[in-house]
Amino acid sequence: MQRRKFVVGLGSLAAGGAAAMGTGAFGSVEATRTVGVNVAGDASAYLGLEETSPYAEFSGDQLVLDFTNNNNGGNGINPDSVTTFDGVFRMTNNGPNDLDITIDKTGLNNPGRWHFVPKEVYEEYSGSYPEDSFYPSWDNFGGYESTNASGGGLDSGNSTLVGVAIDARDKTSLKGGEITFAVTDEDGPYGSA
Template identity: 45%
Template sequence: MNRRQFVLGLGAAAAGGGAAIGTGAFTSVNADRTASVAVAEEDEAYLRIVPSPNTANGAFATQTSQSDGEQLELDFNNTIPGQDSVGVGQSSEYEFDDVFRIENQGTQTVYINIADLSAHSGNTQIEFYVPDGSGGRHHIAPGSNDLEIGTGTTENIGVYIDTAEESNYSTPINDAGTTTITANASSDDNVV
């Protein structure tokens, strides 16, 4: 009985030692495996992006149709029902708090950045920010991954529009372009 235990123990040590030095190595392998990837609508994705519900500024954000993937769109041109307004004023700076929300429905903390936009030959700037907790605003710097969103956490995103450099708006900004929201599992040193 003791001898059998010793032999089994020796066999286990030899197998472990063989694995450590690669005696069971192979040159090539081809193995079929299955993978399942569900492509969700934007409001159901791991990184959920939706208009802010029940807020005045949430009216500036809408989601496209289901056939377009229900992506978020921002529109500051004549979007207030029953009002005569048609957009932001010339030579002005606007801050719109809580226009849309980003929620981390994934399995790990992510770090977000949102690319700025410009329109009218670069004279109108559109940037994104979050409340900083002390009544101020923290600009989400493009390329810095400095907005941390933990699992199950939601951040309210504001929009800053600066038309101060433009002196003549002969046409409205109907399409300022497309921005990119990037989420990474790693960060730089500027975490909020």
């Protein structure tokens, strides 16, 4: 008899627990939420890009780098040379997070000939780094990574100038292409410009 009471009591306890807990599953949910986005030009996007030299200009809302003509009599870089351009354009972090920026050069025809060098790499090869500028040393291009240039950190609300070096040694012509700005915050992917 005690055994029968124990089994009935245990069964009642299990049934009551299942009724209290439920299964936790539901069939489906449909909910409507508002989503908004603006597509802003490069000048006012979260990663702002601003022309700061005759070699950067806007085509529509996008920044274009053009080293073919400076509208001052120059029509290109010298053959068999390394030419540097300081402060070609400015990058501004208009977003809420601190950013790490990488300039992906794989869209250029000769990515190893174009250099966008971060502060850390510059200091490693050249010592003191010019303030607020991505500016490469032309002393030793062999040490630079040929397809990407990590821009390092850019805090929210801050900006930096970007310098460009073009290595045309042993070249009489050099085609361009496209660069891609890959942007991440400290916690992972933030977007791409």
